[in-house]
Amino acid sequence: MTRNTLLMIGVLMWALVPAGKARAADSCLTCHSALEGDFAKPAKLIEGDVHYQAGLVCADCHGGDPKDNSMSAMSPAKGFRGAPRKAQIPEFCGRCHSNPTYMRHYNPGLRTDQLSEYLTSVHGKRLKQGDTKVAACVDCHSVHNIQAVTDPRAPVYPANVANTCAKCHANAEYMKGYKIPTNQFALYEKSVHAAALAGGDTSAPTCTTCHGNHGATPPGVSSVANVCGTCHAFNEQLFDNSPHKAAFAAMGLPGCVQCHSNHEILKPTDALVGVGPKAICITCHSKGDxxxxxxxxxxxxxxxxxxxxxxxxxxxxxxxxxxxxxxxxxxxxxxxxxxxxxxxxxxxxxxxxxxxxxxxxxxxxxxxxxxxxxxxxxxxxxxxxxxxxxxxxxxxxxxxxxxxxxxxxxxxxxxxxxxxxxx
Amino acid sequence: MAGIYRRIMSWVDERFGTGSVEEFLRHKTVPIHRHTIWYYLGGMTLFLFIIQVLTGILLLLYYRPTASDAFESVQFIMTQVQFGWLIRSIHSWSANLMIFLVFAHMFSVYFLKAYRKPRELTWVTGMLLMFVVLAFGFSGYLLPWNTLSFFATKVGTDMAGFVPFIGKWILIFLRGGKEVTGATLTRFFGFHVAVLPGLATLLLAMHLLLVQRLGMSTPPSVERAIEQGKEQRRSMPFFPNFLLRDIIGWYAALGVLGALAAIFPWELGIKANPFGSAPAGIRPEWYFLFMFQTFKYLPAKVLFLDSELLGLAVFSLAGAVWVIVPFLDYKAGFGKVTRFFTGLGIFALGYIVLMSALALRT
Known part of the structure; x- marks a missing residue:
């Protein structure tokens, strides 16, 4: 074979190599791909992960040396942090996601207050108290195959949020001991909001719209109207100037929810108003007043x-x-x-x-x-x-x-x- | 009474020489045979043309040819002007009926070989009249300035842009700019009420002159039957026998037009919005559907030709052949019926009907 022929074969081989971002050899993926069961899962899932696609590797979260092909790659000396325990997960993710300077390299538009919000949430507070059943980052966002919120496959994509929350909140067995209802999802599914979302309107309200996402908390009686008013601003304004505002406050009744319900918010009809059999007004008002x-x-x-x-x-x-x-x-x-x-x-x-x-x-x-x-x-x-x-x-x-x-x-x-x- | 009439006619004859016309009419005859019925189509088309002229003049009293006023003025005609709805509906229905009759008249003439020597020019002027009538339809369609007409005109004038070398120039000439705008509307109005009527009058005068000069053609099959003694040569006086029958047809057409206008008044649609998106299922008027459907079936490129250019070339060539058919089928002048030209006519008719039906179905 002449030198020119060899050169030509070399050029052809180079041309035939699939185009794409070249990645350095990663001992984490090499070894975990060869393993079985739960050890192999991360290596299989990681290709679809938004972090991996942005160029991050296992070691960016878990530490260690991906260039080292021996077991010493996972030694504390090489900065190996391993898999976090449940209680450590928020801070584990927050290392990057709470760092605006770091996040600016990847997604400058993404907020960096998720961890601080999470710590104010019911989930965050309970986790701090040692309740590991509550949701932490990976429970909602999944792990190793995390997708962007704009990706319709993501569990946190607007159309999937209710199902994601329902995984725990609609599970009566799992929620035993928390003393909160587990029918919210079933009720929400009947609502006008769920229908709008199912119809493709991703701006329609879902669980997180009213309860918050990272700072998830139930809206108190006093703030319900504020929550509804973020979208239904004019209705809120009219209600605030109405005699019902003070009367409801005095009676300790929530505003909007009192007539429209909370999760099962149905399309309002004219029958809701008045003194007919389906009217809501007669639940408080009676003949003569x-x-x-x-x-x-x-x-x-x-x-x-x-x-x-x-x-x-x-x-x-x-x-x-x-x-x-x-x-x-x-x-x-x-x-x-x-x-x-x-x-x-x-x-x-x-x-x-x-x-x-x-x-x-x-x-x-x-x-x-x-x-x-x-x-x-x-x-x-x-x-x-x-x-x-x-x-x-x-x-x-x-x-x-x-x-x-x-x-x-x-x-x-x-x-x-x-x-x-x-x- | 009769004496006064005679004196007036005599006075007019002395000045205009109308006696010769009267003499001509007295001797003009129309052949009677099994295909005589087709002779009435031309007269009925002429009657509808006259209706178009009269109703068009009445519409002109209120119509305003600008993008801001056209739709509203037609709406005003339809709702506020006394009998405006009737005039506008008759104008629209009559236009469509006239185009249908033009096609029917053309094919009847074609299949009866009435274009043969010495009536070649009658055919040619008739064909040119048909093109003028189609141009009337195309230009008139835009005038109410509704969404459908706006986008149909946009698509229709787009086609002109595919003509090689001068396409862009034709497109700008037709539209009065690069896009369909108020300038296009004003321009189309000018074509519709000035240029086309002028052309139509000239061609119509030539066509009618030729028809009167050469008389009605007897189909070759009838001629043969007469020569073989199977039929007798029969005829009727044009005036008044044929004319009275013509008038019956005109009255019937008037009744049909009135019924259509009263039961199905021509709709107004929604005002055109040049910045809006084209409505779904947009298509041209029914008489252009066969061409529209053909373009749909053409592949994007055939050899080095774009489908639009290919379609234009084929239809232009077919149109040109159709115009000169009396010169190509010269044997018909000697009484010989060529199967090729009969087949060509059947193919053309079948193609137009099939493609239009397919377009309407989709």
Whole structure:
């Protein structure tokens, strides 16, 4: 083989080596890959880990010397820390994750207060007290195959958070002794929030949205409204200015949760307001008190607007299906629909006068739209009658023409052999 | 009464020489045979064209050809103007019915070999009229400035850009810029109410003159049957016998148009938003569907040609062949029916129907 041939083979071999980030030999992976059972697991899982993909190796967390192929690679002399015990895990991860300077090299946008938040959480406090059943970092984020929170496969991805929390909190056997319910997940799954999340809206609330993630704690009675108000700001503002705010505080009742529940927050319907069998108002208010009358008035006004809106919508739909142009009336009616939505929100003032002001405007608009629908249908009928008359006239003219042609051709037949032009 | 009429006609004849026209009409005849029914299609198309002109003029009284006002002005016509809905709906329905009749008239003429000598130019002017009518449809479609028409025009004018060398220039000329904007609308309005009507009037005058000058063609099969003595040569006077029958057809068309306008008024759609995204399932008017569907089936590249360029080239070539078919099928002038050209017509008709059906199904 000539020198040139060897050189060519060398170039080809280099070209055929798979492209990718070259990694230095790692004795941790080499040995653990050859082992069996739990010892082999980290080596198998690590390739999908966000840390490994960022260039970190086993020794960055566990210490030791990855260049040493002997057992002395895992000696304390070489900085080997080994696997942390449960109580040590938060600080173990916090070594890097609480270090803003270090984290800036990898993910400058990531917060570095997870450890300090965790230590204020129920989980963190209990762990410090020696309860190793509580969640630490790896219980939620997994270990050795940790994925970024933006990765849909991650247990902490918004759509997976509830399931991750439920692993412990929905396990009655595991939670025995903590004296807290274990049905939160089952209830949450029925909620409007879970439905939104399942529908692909990753901004919809899940456990951590209300309870916090690293600083997970149950919101107290006094702060429930604040939690809901982070998203439902306008409703919170109306509630804060309503007479219910002080009354609820005096009675020690939580704000929003009192009517909407906490985990099983269903899509609110108009039936929740008023004095009907499904109404929440009657759980506190009874016949004869002003609140009962106010609830009935609010429910009545909303129902009235809803009815007027539906009637107008229906008649405009009929007009549209008949081919009538009612887009202007449609635009007007959309204002009535906005009023309906506004009135439903204004319920949180618990002030019948404020609700009536909005529903009154909506009813007027809906009535006007309804009248435009009636006019459109009347116009449609006029057109059809006009069509009937015109068609009758046209048919009569056609019959007259046929009669005329027959009469004319009876006198003088048109078929005259030989008279047509040749072509 | 009759005396006054005669005196008026005599006065007009002295000045315009209308007597010769009257004389011509008195002697003009129309052949009667089993295919006579097809003779009525041309007259009915002309009737719908007249309706288009009249309703178009009425729409002009209120229509405003700017991007900010066009949609609202059509909405105003449909909702506020007395009988505006009727005029606009008839204009739209009549346009579609006219294009259908143009196609029907063209294929009937083709299959009856009425284009044969000496009627080659009648065919050519008819074909040119058909292209003008399609241009009327394409330009008129944009005028209400709704979402569907906006994006259909965008796709349609995009095609012009694929013409080699001058494509970009044509595209900018048609759009009045690089994109479909208010300038395109104003330009299309100009084409629709000035340029195309002028062309149509000129071509129509030539077409009608040729039809009157050369008369109706008798199909070769009927000619053969007459020569073999199997049929007798029969005819009817054009005036009034044929014209009265024509008028029956026109009245019937008027009834159909009125019914369509009253029961299915032409919809307005949603105002075009040039910054919005194209609605799903966008497609051109039904008469362009066969071309639209063909482009869908073409691979992205055939040899060195882009599919759009290939499609354009094929359709342009097919159109050109179709226009000069009387000169290619010159044997028809001697009464010989060439199977190739009959087959070509069946293929063209079948292709248009099949592709349009496929496009409508999807």
């Amino acid at each position: 002003p609140g009962y009358a106010g609830a009935a008035k609010i429910a009545g006004d909303i129902a009235k607007l809803q009815t007027f809106y539906l009637h107008a919508n229906q008649i405009l739909g009929t007009a549209e299906r008949s081919g009538m142009e009612v887009s202007a009336a449609r635009v007007e009616l959309s204002s009535a629909h906005s009023d309906l939505l506004k009135a439903r929100v204004t319920v949180h003032t618990f002030d019948p006068a404020q609700v009536q002001k909005i529903t009154g405007e909506g009813v007027q608009i809906a009535q006007k739209s309804y009248q435009e629908g009636v006019a459109a249908l009347h116009e449609r009928d006029v057109r059809r009658k006009g069509l009937g008359l015109s068609l009758t006239f046209i048919v009569l003219v056609i019959l007259g023409l046929i009669f005329k042609i027959r009469q004319m051709e009876a006198k003088k037949p048109p078929a005259s052999p030989g008279s047509a032009e040749r072509s």
